[in-house]
Amino acid sequence: MKVSTKYFKADMLAGMVVFLVALPLCLGIAVASGAPPFAGIITGVIGGIAVGYMSNSNVSVSGPAAGLIAIILVAITDLGYQTFLSAVVIAGLIQLVLGLAKAGGISSYFPTSVIEGMLVAIGIIIIKKELPHAIGYDLDHQGDYFYYSIFDDKNYLADLIHSFNYAHAGSIIIALVSILVIIAFNKVPALKKIKAIPGALVAVVAGILLNELFAVALPDFVVKDEHLVLLPIATSFTEFTNQFTAPSVEGFLNMKAWIVGITIAIVASIETLLCLEAGDKMDPLKRFSSANKELTAQGIGNMLAGLIGGLPMTSVIVRTSANINAGAKTKLAAIAHGVFLLLAVLAIPGLLNKIPMASLAAILIMIGLKLASVKTFKHMWHNGMQQFIPFIVTVIAVVFTDLLKGVGIGLVVSIYFILKGNMKLAYFFKKEKHHAGETIHIDLAQEVSFLNKAAIKQTLAHLPNNCTVVINAANTVYIDYDVLEMIKDYMNFGSKDKNISVILQDFKDEYKMQDYASNHVTN
Missing domain, CATH: 3.30.750.24 (STAS domain)
Structure with a gap:
């Protein structure tokens, strides 16, 4: 499919912002899944370049998603990494078949109230998960937040208060400055006119410069390595190529691998279709994307990822939101973010490892606040109880369970109101x-x-x-x-x-x- 260059400058800058957000998420999800950190980068590159090009969506961004962490972790433990990669290829093949069979139309049946509720809930979860990172207490970065359970951190409020005992002044200053920079670029008329420089990019640069300043003038404020982006650095071509892994041929004959593949295909497809629908709703140009083409693109992407050692991917709402907020207009932004990921691994891993996680946390917190804005609650309230109740139920259910369960509960409530309305009509x-x-x-x-x-x-x-x-x-x-x-x-x-x-x-x-x-x- 032809890639438009009409908005070249805006898309390239948006791609840079998404790259800065996606880089630590790719690494964090890989580590949380029990996979090599480089596996997350592989998936991010393929999701950006290959899936970005084949997708019909203008704003959606694909990559490794935290919603699959639990499945991946168990599968790698049970099957071994190479057999797991066979399951990833199988999952991609199933998605390809679903796309060709035009099964993507199911996304049209998700009510607006449920989609809006999902977006608000994800915004709340983003803020909740990033607050510790913003104060320098980021020991278990979870990534895109699709996999989230109240039982994992049911004492969150107490833990958050407790985390201030370990708060780092340097991280807090960097996070606050980054937030102020982003707000300034969104609110100050003179800065809003500077379309060539996104606020998020300036926030990251400010974070790096502040930390370098701390190293010279205020050593106690320096953000240490464990709170910086940690990108693996290859010292030779052989070391770089050794980071790729091929799937096990025997794995394609393993029934357990097929079960894992089917599971990944179902979960990844549902999350992708939900994110695609949500992305279309956030698209400032209000364009519609083909769900069938998206499933086909995701299928090919997962097959490629599995063949060279990557994790399974989905369309990811956090990166998609960052993409739209950064001013992306076409799929070139998603492709550019994949290219930047690849170049970063090859050329400047040392420089990227200077980015404080607190700066990235600030970017994500601002994205979360935009998703979970008070305006959305007011809008849904004014739409009536038939819209507001499924909306608020979806918000609560997603926050306190996970994406799929929460959306399922929201759909049940929405269907009840639909049936009730049909009976009256x-x-x-x-x-x-x-x-x-x-x-x-x-x-x-x-x-x-x-x-x-x-x-x-x-x-x-x-x-x-x-x-x-x-x-x-x-x-x-x-x-x-x-x-x-x-x-x-x-x-x-x-x-x-x-x-x-x-x-x-x-x-x-x-x-x-x-x-x-x-x-x-x-x-």
């Missing part, structure tokens, strides 16, 4: 005076499904004695068989008990309702 009910008594009109909607059966049945059951009811199907295109059978039963039995006359109006001949009318049918 099945027909229009009105009363009017009639010279022979009371006449009640029930005008059926364009489509009447089995979901509407209970509501119509309830209405018929509560009609007054000795009345006339007119059931009008003039505007109806489809009536479910169960609803037709219920109306027939009512005409044969239910209406006679109350001496109710039933008039069927404009029912199609194929419904064969004529023989059941207690009085007559008007066509």
Whole structure:
């Protein structure tokens, strides 16, 4: 697919910002998954360059995701790394088949309230997980935050307060300065006009310079190596190539590897489709992406990653959010971030290892605040309870469980309101005076499904004695068989008990309702 260069400068700068955010996340997820740190870089490069090029999305960014950490950790322990890589290739193959089979349409069925709730929850989790890093207490950086359980840190508030005992003044200063820089570039009119230099990039540069200044003037404030980006450095070409690993051929015949592959394919596909939908909603140009092409691209990306020693990937909401916030307009930004990752590994690992994690934490905290803004809560509240309740349930569920469980709970609540709404919309009910008594009109909607059966049945059951009811199907295109059978039963039995006359109006001949009318049918 052709890559647009219309927004070349904006996309390249956005790619640089996403690269700075993605670099430590790629390393952190790899370490948390029990894989070599370089495996995360491999996936980041492929997710940026290969998937970025093949994807139909203009703003989505792919890479290793924390939502797969638990699966990867168990799989590597049980299967060994090379057999695990076979499972990654298998997962990619399954995703490729799903994309070609056009199974990506499932993403269209995620309600807006659930997507909005997922975004807000991720924003809250980002802030929550980055606060310790911002004060220099970042011993277990988790990455993209998709895998998150309240049981992992149920004493979080107490732990956060306790972490201030280990807070580092230098990290706090760097984080605060970085946040102020980003706010200034977002709020100060003169700085907002400088589109060529994103605030996040300036924040990172400020963090490096501050730490260098501390080294000269305030040694006690220096941020140590464990709180800086840690990129593996190869001292020779052989050492660099040795970081790549091929999958085990025998692994493709291992049933456990196939089970892991299927699991990864399902989880990664769902997370990708959710992120794709969310990315389209955040896209300032409001473009739509093909879910089927995204699954195909992800499948090819995972196959490539598995073949050379990388982790499985998904479309990642944190990087996508950073991409959009940095001003990305086309897929060139995602591709550029992958190129920057590759160049960084090859050319400047030493310089990148000077970036304080506190600066990156500041960038992510600002992204989290934008995702979980008060405006979003107000907007959903004004949309009514049918939108707000699924939204707030999704927020709470994702924060206190994980992405997939939380979205699942939100979908269940949303479906309840959808079903409730459909039951009300099945027909229009009105009363009017009639010279022979009371006449009640029930005008059926364009489509009447089995979901509407209970509501119509309830209405018929509560009609007054000795009345006339007119059931009008003039505007109806489809009536479910169960609803037709219920109306027939009512005409044969239910209406006679109350001496109710039933008039069927404009029912199609194929419904064969004529023989059941207690009085007559008007066509």
